[in-house]
Amino acid sequence: MSDDRPAEVLRAEGLVKTHHGEGAPAHAVRGVDLSVRRGEFVAITGPSGAGKSTLLHLLGGLQRPDAGSIRLDGTSTDAYTEARWAVERRTRIGIVFQFFNLVSSLSVADNVELPALLAGVPPKKARAERARLLSELGLEGKERSMPGELSGGEQQRVALARALVNHPPLLLADEPAGSLDSKGTREVMRLLSRFHQRGQTILLVTHDARLASAADRVISFFDGRIVDDARLDGGTPPRRAGISGVLELRD
């Protein structure tokens, strides 16, 4: 089947972001060029305070860069308003965060269906997609539960379903296992690997180098800059052994 979509899902050029808080300005991102190709699983890793989350927030339109540009799926985002970025985050960018960010007053089913309904997907189709994803993520029977009634690992799986319900070309994950125990961590990493194997493009931010080894490309971030960019597959068939390595380490 032919695919006319651009091979490059994301291109960032010259991204700069300085935070102005209480104390001295924090130069979180100091000039980042980054290209992510369709189907890649890229991990950005580095120490606390390196600027990883800031970079991910820029790429998802949650914060605006002071300088630089971002192309998403071949389209420049330079002129995007907040409202347009919000639309992108419902349709072309899925995001999962460390603390899930589910709507606590909505059921599991409604949390997952919401982005689809907001994107104009007919309710019947949104329900069917929600049911398919929740079943795939091992959450059948939890549709009517409220987020607060679920374990952390289950909540993160709901968040993953919500992020993927509109089939976004790009999934951004910011420390998705950061608040989970080792079992939840294994689940989330196994699921990310599974979606990647089916072609999902993923950009994962983590301070945990072991989790980063599940990706097929690892970018090291330090003091606001990319200091290393290593493809782990070496050009041979995509490396899939990383996740089992992670699991062994964690067991």
Ligand SMILES: Nc1ncnc2c1ncn2[C@@H]1O[C@H](COP(=O)(O)OP(=O)(O)OP(=O)(O)O)[C@@H](O)[C@H]1O
């Ligand atoms: N909203 C903000 N206001 C002021 N400073 C900020 C803000 N967000 C981040 N910073 C600062 O920017 C720098 C980079 O932070 P960032 O959270 O991007 O790093 P990180 O690599 O994701 O760290 P961690 O792994 O601890 O989450 C840090 O010095 C941080 O204190």
